[in-house]
Amino acid sequence: MAKLGVGVLGVGRMGRCHAENVRSRVPEAKLVAVADVDVEAARRLAADLEIEHSYASIEELVERKDVDAVVIASPSRFHLANVQAAAAAGKHIFCEKPLALTIDGIDEAIEAARRAKVLLQVGFMRRYDPAYAEACKRIEAGEIGTPIIFRSIGRDRQPPPLSFYQSGSGALFLDSTIHEFDLARWLMHDEVAEVHAFGGTLACPELVQFGELDAGMVNLRFSHGAIGNVESFRQSRYGYDIYTEVVGSKATLRVGYLRQTALTVLSGEGVSHDVVDHFLMRFAEAYLNQLRDFLRSVLRGSEPSVTGEDARQALAIALAAARSQRDSRTVLVAEEARADTVHSAS
Numbered sequence: 001m002a003k004l005g006v007g008v009l010g011v012g013r014m015g016r017c018h019a020e021n022v023r024s025r026v027p028e029a030k031l032v033a034v035a036d037v038d039v040e041a042a043r044r045l046a047a048d049l050e051i052e053h054s055y056a057s058i059e060e061l062v063e064r065k066d067v068d069a070v071v072i073a074s075p076s077r078f079h080l081a082n083v084q085a086a087a088a089a090g091k092h093i094f095c096e097k098p099l100a101l102t103i104d105g106i107d108e109a110i111e112a113a114r115r116a117k118v119l120l121q122v123g124f125m126r127r128y129d130p131a132y133a134e135a136c137k138r139i140e141a142g143e144i145g146t147p148i149i150f151r152s153i154g155r156d157r158q159p160p161p162l163s164f165y166q167s168g169s170g171a172l173f174l175d176s177t178i179h180e181f182d183l184a185r186w187l188m189h190d191e192v193a194e195v196h197a198f199g200g201t202l203a204c205p206e207l208v209q210f211g212e213l214d215a216g217m218v219n220l221r222f223s224h225g226a227i228g229n230v231e232s233f234r235q236s237r238y239g240y241d242i243y244t245e246v247v248g249s250k251a252t253l254r255v256g257y258l259r260q261t262a263l264t265v266l267s268g269e270g271v272s273h274d275v276v277d278h279f280l281m282r283f284a285e286a287y288l289n290q291l292r293d294f295l296r297s298v299l300r301g302s303e304p305s306v307t308g309e310d311a312r313q314a315l316a317i318a319l320a321a322a323r324s325q326r327d328s329r330t331v332l333v334a335e336e337a338r339a340d341t342v343h344s345a346s
C-alpha cells in the first residue's frame with residue numbers, strides 16, 4: 001500500500017518531534033518535506049532526517065502533490081492562516097494547539113476543513129498518554145461513580161525560550177493551561193460552564209515585556225455542578241510536573257509521576273531519584289500515539305478522535321480564564337464565546 005505523504009510546518013521543539021516520529025516511527029507514512037520561515041533550520045532538519053525537501057513557506061509545502069497531510073507546528077498566531085492554506089490545497093491537517101486564538105478563528109478553521117473535505121485534528125496529546133487514556137476508560141466504565149472534583153497542575157521546569165514568545169506563542173491560559181481545560185472536559189464528561197482565574201508574572205520578570213503570565217490558577221464550575229481547579233506555572237525549577245486528580249462519588253483517580261526512571265538511590269544523605277525534565281520526555285509516547293491515530297484516521301477516512309469542536313470548547317474556557325484574570329471577576333464560558341463573536345463582528 002502507498003504510504004501517506006506528510007509535510008511538517010515549523011521545525012522548532014514540537015515540529016522536530018513530529019517530523020522525527022513521521023520519519024521513523026509511523027510505518028503508514030512517509031515524511032516528504034519540512035518547512036519553516038527559518039529555511040536554514042528547515043534545511044538542517046531535512047539533512048538530519050535524510051529527506052530531500054525543505055521549504056520556507058507553507059505555500060511551497062502544500063504545492064507538492066505527494067503531500068497528503070500537513071502537521072502544523074508553527075507559532076500559535078499563524079495556525080489559522082496555516083490551516084486555511086493547507087485546507088485550500090486539499091491537505092489533511094494535524095494542528096498543534098491552540099487551533100486559533102479566537103473563537104471566530106476556530107470557526108473559520110473548522111469551516112475551511114469542512115469545505116475542503118479534509119480531516120482536522122488538534123494536538124491535545126495528553127488524551128493519548130497511556131495513564132490518561134486508562135483513567136478516561138475507567139471513568140467511562142463508571143468505576144469512580146459520578147465525577148465530582150477535577151484538579152490538575154501543569155508546571156514546567158523552566159519557561160520556554162524568549163523566542164517562543166517573540167514568535168507569537170506562549171499566552172499562559174491559551175497555550176499551556178489549555179491542556180488542563182481539555183482534560184477537564186474530557187475526563188469529567190461535562191462542559192466547563194464558569195471560571196474564576198487569578199494569575200501574575202511572579203517568577204519570570206523577563207516575561208513582563210510580553211505582557212505574559214507565568215503563574216495561573218483557575219477555579220472551574222462544570223455545567224452539571226461538579227467543581228475543579230487547575231494550576232499552571234512556568235518555573236517549578238525541580239522538573240516538569242503534570243498531575244491530575246478526578247475525585248468521584250465512589251473512587252478517586254490520580255494521574256502523574258515525577259520520577260522518570262525506575263532508579264532510586266538510598267544513601268546516608270537520604271533518598272533520591274531523577275525527575276521528569278520536559279514535556280518532550282513525559283509525553284513522548286503520547287505524541288507518537290497521537291500522530292499514528294491521526295494518520296490512521298486519514299487512511300481509514302474516519303473522523304479524528306480530537307476535533308475542531310474540542311479545540312473550540314477548550315479555547316472558550318481559556319479565553320474566559322484570560323478575561324476573568326484581567327477583569328478580576330467570574331466569567332461564564334458561554335458569555336466569552338459570544339463576546340468573541342460580537343467583538344469581531346463590530
Ligand SMILES: NC(=O)c1ccc[n+]([C@@H]2O[C@H](COP(=O)([O-])OP(=O)(O)OC[C@H]3O[C@@H](n4cnc5c(N)ncnc54)[C@H](O)[C@@H]3O)[C@@H](O)[C@H]2O)c1
Binds near residue numbers: 038097098
Ligand atoms: N502539544 C504540546 O505539548 C505542545 C508543546 C509545545 C508547543 N506546542 C505548540 O506548538 C507550536 C510550536 O511551538 P514550539 O514550542 O515548537 O515553538 P518553537 O518556537 O520552538 O518553534 C516554532 C518554529 O516555527 C517557525 N516559524 C515561525 N513563524 C513561522 C511561520 N509563519 N510559518 C512556519 N514556521 C514558522 C520558527 O522559525 C520555529 O522554528 C505552538 O503553537 C505551541 O503552542 C505544543
